[in-house]
Amino acid sequence: MRKRVVSVLLTLTLLLSLAASAFGEEAEIPVYDLAGRYGFRLGAPLSFWDLRNNSYLTVVRNNFNSLTATNEMKAYSLLDQNASKANPDGMPAMNYASADAMVAWAQENGIGVRGHVLVWDAYMTDWFFRVGYDSANGYADSDTIRARTRYYIHEVMTHFETSFPGVVYCWDVVNEAVADSADEYAEGDPRHLRVLRSGSVNLFREYLGDDYVVFAFRCAYETRQELGADIRLYYNDYNAYFPEKAAAILALMETVNTAVTDENGEYVRLADGIGMQGYIGGYGTQEGCLEDSHIGMIRDAILGYAAAGFEVQITEMAVRNFELDQADRHAQFYADLFAMLITLNTEESSPLKAVSIWGLTDNPYAQPGTYTYSLNSPYGGLFNERYGRKDAFRRVYAVLAGDAE
Numbered sequence: 099m100r101k102r103v104v105s106v107l108l109t110l111t112l113l114l115s116l117a118a119s120a121f122g123e124e125a126e127i128p129v130y131d132l133a134g135r136y137g138f139r140l141g142a143p144l145s146f147w148d149l150r151n152n153s154y155l156t157v158v159r160n161n162f163n164s165l166t167a168t169n170e171m172k173a174y175s176l177l178d179q180n181a182s183k184a185n186p187d188g189m190p191a192m193n194y195a196s197a198d199a200m201v202a203w204a205q206e207n208g209i210g211v212r213g214h215v216l217v218w219d220a221y222m223t224d225w226f227f228r229v230g231y232d233s234a235n236g237y238a239d240s241d242t243i244r245a246r247t248r249y250y251i252h253e254v255m256t257h258f259e260t261s262f263p264g265v266v267y268c269w270d271v272v273n274e275a276v277a278d279s280a281d282e283y284a285e286g287d288p289r290h291l292r293v294l295r296s297g298s299v300n301l302f303r304e305y306l307g308d309d310y311v312v313f314a315f316r317c318a319y320e321t322r323q324e325l326g327a328d329i330r331l332y333y334n335d336y337n338a339y340f341p342e343k344a345a346a347i348l349a350l351m352e353t354v355n356t357a358v359t360d361e362n363g364e365y366v367r368l369a370d371g372i373g374m375q376g377y378i379g380g381y382g383t384q385e386g387c388l389e390d391s392h393i394g395m396i397r398d399a400i401l402g403y404a405a406a407g408f409e410v411q412i413t414e415m416a417v418r419n420f421e422l423d424q425a426d427r428h429a430q431f432y433a434d435l436f437a438m439l440i441t442l443n444t445e446e447s448s449p450l451k452a453v454s455i456w457g458l459t460d461n462p463y464a465q466p467g468t469y470t471y472s473l474n475s476p477y478g479g480l481f482n483e484r485y486g487r488k489d490a491f492r493r494v495y496a497v498l499a500g501d502a503e
Contacts, residue, residue, distance in 0.1 A: 129491075130163040132498035133453070136440045139164040141212065141454030143414075146170050146196045149203060153485045157458075158209070164267075165204050166212040166413065166454055170197045173216070174223050176254065182231040189249045190226065194257060201258060205265045212413065212454065213258065213269035215334065216251050217314040219292065219300040220274065227305050243305045244313065251317040252324075259327050268330035270373055270413070271318045272311050275300075276335055276346045289353065290346035311350060312357045315368040319358075330451075334373030334413055339392070339399035347372065348406055355407075371409040371451065374399065378435075379418030382472035387418045388431045393438050400442060404449035411450070416457030417490075418475035425477065425489065432480070433493035433502060440498065459483060 130140040141164030148154050158165065169175050181191035204211050227243055229235040238246075251271075258266045277283040277292040284293060291308065292300045302310045315331060322329050333351055337343045351369055358366040376396070379387030400410045417435065419428040443450050457474035459481045464471035480491040496502040 127499070128163075129161050129495050129498060132495070134163070136443045136498070137448035138411075138439070138443060138450045139210065139452040141166060141413075141452055142458055143168050143454070143456055144200055144204075146200060149199060154459075155203075157481060157485050159207050162209065162455075164210050164212060164452055164454060165200075166214050167197060167200050170200055171214055171254075172218060172221075173226070173250065174221050177223055177226060177250075179223070179225055179231055182226075189253075190231070190246055192250075192253065192257070194261075197258075198261065201262050201265055205262050210267040211258075211262075211265050212411075212452070213255075213266045213329075214413075215270040215273040216254065216318060217247070217271060217302060217310070218273035219302050220295060222301055224301065227301050237305055240305060240307055244307070247302075247306055247310075247314065248317045251314065252321045255318065255321045255329070256325060259325050259329070264328070266329065268332055268371070268411070269318060270332050270334040271369070272314050273334045274336060275311050275333075276343060276350055278337060278343065288346065289350040290343075291350065309353075309357075312354050312368075315354045316358060319366070319368045330370045330409070331368065332371045332373045332411065332413075333369055334375065336375040336377060336414075338372065338374040339376070339396045341395075341398075344399050344402055348402070351406070351408070367407070369408070371411060372403045373411050373413035375456075376412040376415035376453075377418065377456070377473065378416065379475070379478075380420075381418075382420075382467065384420045384424070387420065387475075388424065388427050390431075390434070393431075393435050396435070397438055397442055400449055401446065404446065409449055409451050411452040411454070413452075413454050414456040415453060416455075416474045417478050418457065419477045420475050422462070422477050428477065429488065429490040429493045432490045433497050436494050436497045437502065455480060459485065460488070 133140040140162050142158045142162040144158065144165045145168045176192040176194065176197065178191045178193040185191050201211055225231050225233045226246065227237050229238050255269065275292050276290045282292055282294045283290040291303065293303060294300065306313065318331050335347055338347060354369045355367045356365050358368060360366055378392050403410050417428065417432055439450055439453065457478040460477050460479040460483045461470060462476045462483060464476050480488060482488055
């Protein structure tokens with residue numbers, strides 16, 4: 099019976115191929131398959147509301163094999179305050195409804211998911227750190243916060259792995275713990291561990307401890323070991339291809355990967371990789387955009403992380419372009435960037451494991467000065483606002499296909 103089914107399938111495949119040939123058409127190789135030839139996935143962002151947008155879902159389904167939830171897998175989205183207050187064991191409670199719908203869609207379509215993110219100080223719910231999860235109470239002691247954080251990491255990783263086995267292929271364990279400005283980290287700290295963010299205290303460092311990054315990775319590593327799952331553990335940050343920031347990230351990650359030893363006295367590598375967010379160009383302005391020097395900086399950063407034993411993903415890439423008349427330059431920059439990435443992976447033992455495009459579609463109606471306008475830019479997409487392929491997409495495709503001039 100099985101041989102008959104296989105025979106029928108082969109016949110159907112042949113007929114479809116002949117039919118396509120009769121009309122002068124060939125099945126297009128998905129762009130993510132082309133990227134896979136060079137050892138990296140191609141990713142896209144997904145929000146809960148995108149699940150209602152069939153045009154966007156079609157673009158994602160046809161072109162990408164990795165997804166990152168924009169907000170729905172972050173702690174401030176998953177944590178449920180009322181359920182946490184009612185929990186008899188004192189541990190936090192989560193509501194997975196929105197995130198589950200998104201991961202289920204990815205599973206149905208054979209797309210892997212980047213878990214983003216387990217520990218991040220920005221926008222973190224203050225009540226998580228309070229006695230009884232009540233904002234009217236004082237802050238809990240360090241032991242309590244460590245217990246809550248350990249439980250949260252374990253439960254979240256376990257939930258997604260048991261509910262959707264193998265779909266979440268990596269987690270950003272900690273996000274943006276390295277500060278940029280000298281007034282946001284302790285003087286003399288080579289890690290530049292964030293004490294403040296725009297004047298607000300980093301609650302994880304304040305109440306969990308100065309070793310909170312190591313602690314988070316240790317919890318994630320132990321959970322992975324318990325699950326027996328193939329989940330890669332990442333540290334993720336912005337400006338990660340700038341030399342000073344890269345040096346601080348490596349100093350921080352050295353503390354992570356030298357914190358624990360095995361029975362033979364060898365260091366246990368708690369972290370597998372570095373996520374480089376990859377916003378390229380000026381924030382809210384064309385000045386600094388589409389400069390070739392950034393391609394070299396990205397290459398050097400990837401090589402630096404790889405030399406320290408880390409794999410790399412570009413996790414939120416937006417090739418910014420704020421001026422419509424720069425479309426040709428934008429397309430060529432995109433092509434040059436991907437040409438560098440495939441050369442890097444061909445010549446350097448494939449340190450790059452994924453490229454996730456954050457500025458995926460144009461947004462010409464975004465208002466100057468807004469976060470949406472400044473972060474991804476109005477004309478930085480591979481697709482236009484109607485989800486049509488731009489010249490930038492076609493040139494990237496040609497580079498990956500080996501057809502670029």
